[in-house]
Amino acid sequence: MLRRVHRGFFVFFTVLVLFGASQACAQTAQNPARLEVDLREAPKHIFHAKLGLPVSVGPLTVVYPKWIPGEHSPTGPIVDLVGLKITAGGKEVPWRRDDVEMYAFHVDVPAGVDTLNLSYDYLSPAEPTGSRERPSSTAKLAVLNWYMVTLYPLGPKTDDLTYVAKLRLPAGWKYGTALPVAKESPEAIEFAPVSLTTLIDSPVISGMYLRHIDLSPGQAPPHTVHVAADGSAPLEATPVEVQHLRQLVAETGALFGARHYRRYDFLLTLSDRMPPDGVEHHESSDNRTEEAYFLDPELFESSELLSHEFTHSWNGKYRRPAGLATTDYQTPMKGELLWVYEGLTQYYGIMLAARSGMMPPRMFREYLASTTAYLNDRPGRTWRDLQDTATATQILYSTPPEGSSWRRSVDFYDEGTLIWLEADTVIRKQTGDKKSLDDFCRRFYGGENTPPKVVPYTFEDVVEGLNEIAPYDWRTFFTERLKSHGPGAPLGGLENSGWKLVFTDTQNEYEHVNELSTQDIELQFSLGVLLHAPGGEDSDHILDVIPGSPAANAGLAPGMRLIAVNGRKWAPDILRDALRQAKTSKDPIELLAENGDFFETYRIDYHGGERYPHLEPISGKTDLLSEIAKTRAPAVPLPTNY
Numbered sequence: 001m002l003r004r005v006h007r008g009f010f011v012f013f014t015v016l017v018l019f020g021a022s023q024a025c026a027q028t029a030q031n032p033a034r035l036e037v038d039l040r041e042a043p044k045h046i047f048h049a050k051l052g053l054p055v056s057v058g059p060l061t062v063v064y065p066k067w068i069p070g071e072h073s074p075t076g077p078i079v080d081l082v083g084l085k086i087t088a089g090g091k092e093v094p095w096r097r098d099d100v101e102m103y104a105f106h107v108d109v110p111a112g113v114d115t116l117n118l119s120y121d122y123l124s125p126a127e128p129t130g131s132r133e134r135p136s137s138t139a140k141l142a143v144l145n146w147y148m149v150t151l152y153p154l155g156p157k158t159d160d161l162t163y164v165a166k167l168r169l170p171a172g173w174k175y176g177t178a179l180p181v182a183k184e185s186p187e188a189i190e191f192a193p194v195s196l197t198t199l200i201d202s203p204v205i206s207g208m209y210l211r212h213i214d215l216s217p218g219q220a221p222p223h224t225v226h227v228a229a230d231g232s233a234p235l236e237a238t239p240v241e242v243q244h245l246r247q248l249v250a251e252t253g254a255l256f257g258a259r260h261y262r263r264y265d266f267l268l269t270l271s272d273r274m275p276p277d278g279v280e281h282h283e284s285s286d287n288r289t290e291e292a293y294f295l296d297p298e299l300f301e302s303s304e305l306l307s308h309e310f311t312h313s314w315n316g317k318y319r320r321p322a323g324l325a326t327t328d329y330q331t332p333m334k335g336e337l338l339w340v341y342e343g344l345t346q347y348y349g350i351m352l353a354a355r356s357g358m359m360p361p362r363m364f365r366e367y368l369a370s371t372t373a374y375l376n377d378r379p380g381r382t383w384r385d386l387q388d389t390a391t392a393t394q395i396l397y398s399t400p401p402e403g404s405s406w407r408r409s410v411d412f413y414d415e416g417t418l419i420w421l422e423a424d425t426v427i428r429k430q431t432g433d434k435k436s437l438d439d440f441c442r443r444f445y446g447g448e449n450t451p452p453k454v455v456p457y458t459f460e461d462v463v464e465g466l467n468e469i470a471p472y473d474w475r476t477f478f479t480e481r482l483k484s485h486g487p488g489a490p491l492g493g494l495e496n497s498g499w500k501l502v503f504t505d506t507q508n509e510y511e512h513v514n515e516l517s518t519q520d521i522e523l524q525f526s527l528g529v530l531l532h533a534p535g536g537e538d539s540d541h542i543l544d545v546i547p548g549s550p551a552a553n554a555g556l557a558p559g560m561r562l563i564a565v566n567g568r569k570w571a572p573d574i575l576r577d578a579l580r581q582a583k584t585s586k587d588p589i590e591l592l593a594e595n596g597d598f599f600e601t602y603r604i605d606y607h608g609g610e611r612y613p614h615l616e617p618i619s620g621k622t623d624l625l626s627e628i629a630k631t632r633a634p635a636v637p638l639p640t641n642y
């Protein structure tokens with residue numbers, strides 16, 4: 001009910017201000033907005049900005065970007081826009097925040113004024129916060145997303161607003177971006193005039209320790225990874241890693257057959273001071289992961305981050321669900337087709353990681369086993385279908401882990417993977433192995449090479465596109481899976497591709513790597529708990545308890561803190577050992593837990609031992625999964641110099 005009321009207000013408000021806004025905005029390509037950003041205090045987590053906005057006399061509404069592309073949510077960090085002052089001809093011009101829409105500021109442009117000068121700061125969080133807002137700088141690097149430091153007049157399409165940006169960096173810092181540079185001096189980088197859409201779609205990575213690696217030497221368009229870290233050692237990618245990254249570029253060529261960018265720049269931040277994340281752009285991507293990404297082979301081999309974000313250039317940026325193809329950053333987005341936007345990207349993210357050699361076949365199968373198992377076990381699917389996880393995206397990204405098996409989260413990523421795998425196997429079956437999902441991609445996302453542009457699509461377009469490759473009742477295929485309340489996840493693709501989910505007492509390798517970086521201990525398939533290991537902020541915390549599991553039946557609940565296992569201070573190894581001991585014992589496992597100010601011992605009558613998910617071949621069935629994950633493009637040689 002609250003959301004309906006809010007939306008009503010929003011539409012009313014937008015209609016009201018549009019009329020006024022279009023009158024006082026005087027921005028044209030010949031008379032662009034001029035934005036100057038100063039990152040010299042980025043190590044202190046403050047970004048300074050000045051904006052010269054061409055205007056004409058009358059009422060004007062300027063807005064701070066609210067709906068952030070790629071985040072599919074109203075996550076523009078308005079709370080950290082501070083110090084706003086507006087002047088014209090040296091005199092202060094008063095502003096008034098809209099009393100309903102917090103992202104809007106109303107101004108009356110005085111007579112005789114043709115430019116408003118706005119100055120303001122953006123406060124980047126120094127540490128991760130509870131919201132989706134991420135730290136954007138450390139002492140030695142910064143990632144500038146222009147939406148954090150941009151205001152714009154409400155009314156025109158952002159395609160029609162021209163911005164000229166200038167950037168100052170701390171002394172000695174280098175940078176990388178897909179944004180075209182007009183000129184560069186030791187003082188500042190001046191970028192070429194671009195639309196506000198292109199500006200916001202082109203973040204800049206910068207830092208004291210930064211290197212550029214060419215990922216398609218001698219070829220057009222150019223592909224580069226710009227790596228920034230908090231020191232120089234993490235920048236040392238091995239020849240094999242660079243070879244795999246170059247193979248990734250080649251594999252996307254083989255898959256899509258066309259590119260829709262003038263250049264592609266992977267911005268890669270390797271820092272343990274920033275939470276791992278990835279946001280896609282048309283000609284670049286903002287990728288953040290562990291400092292040891294290039295140094296620890298397990299981290300590199302278990303990550304589909306770069307292949308996922310790269311896939312988005314085709315699926316998400318070039319072709320975009322109609323509900324997400326908005327013309328400014330204030331119009332609400334509709335996430336209903338995110339199972340295509342993110343689901344198909346997740347599928348090809350791991351397939352391309354496998355095809356390029358980044359993710360070895362063993363790790364690839366462990367990844368699939370892990371995601372399949374948790375989805376299959378979600379009791380939340382009895383009330384929330386997959387479609388609702390997409391429709392409700394804007395409220396699901398920042399949900400806490402407590403209760404997530406009952407709430408469900410943005411499951412359209414991983415469950416999308418299973419559904420698209422099944423679609424792939426159906427196409428192969430229907431066409432007698434003559435066609436595959438790759439053919440759909442080539443037709444739907446490929447075509448001619450073009451500069452960045454957006455071609456929206458609907459559910460009908462997806463159904464039609466698949467029918468052109470393999471006639472089938474695709475409407476029913478997707479509707480059944482999107483509206484299903486279980487039991488279990490859609491496992492048809494796994495089965496059709498020759499594999500089944502099994503559980504053994506050997507830890508899943510993908511989950512093992514994940515555990516090392518997150519300290520999250522996955523015992524979901526035995527006791528039914530997910531907990532955080534001792535140490536750090538969430539120390540000893542029970543993150544989730546699966547309803548109906550042995551732990552839930554014994555009375556444990558998310559939010560409690562684990563203190564002791566069978567009378568001994570708990571640690572992950574102690575708990576795992578207790579699981580092994582209980583296999584041959586009739587005694588329950590005793591867990592002492594703290595619930596607020598109270599302590600209680602919970603007796604779990606569980607004797608099944610450790611259980612971790614893996615994939616096992618189905619005997620007599622063709623291994624289609626390995627065939628789908630096979631390299632397509634000619635092999636890229638091992639580089640000797642890069």
Ligand SMILES: [Zn+2]
Pocket residue numbers: 280308309312342345
């Ligand atoms: Zn994505």
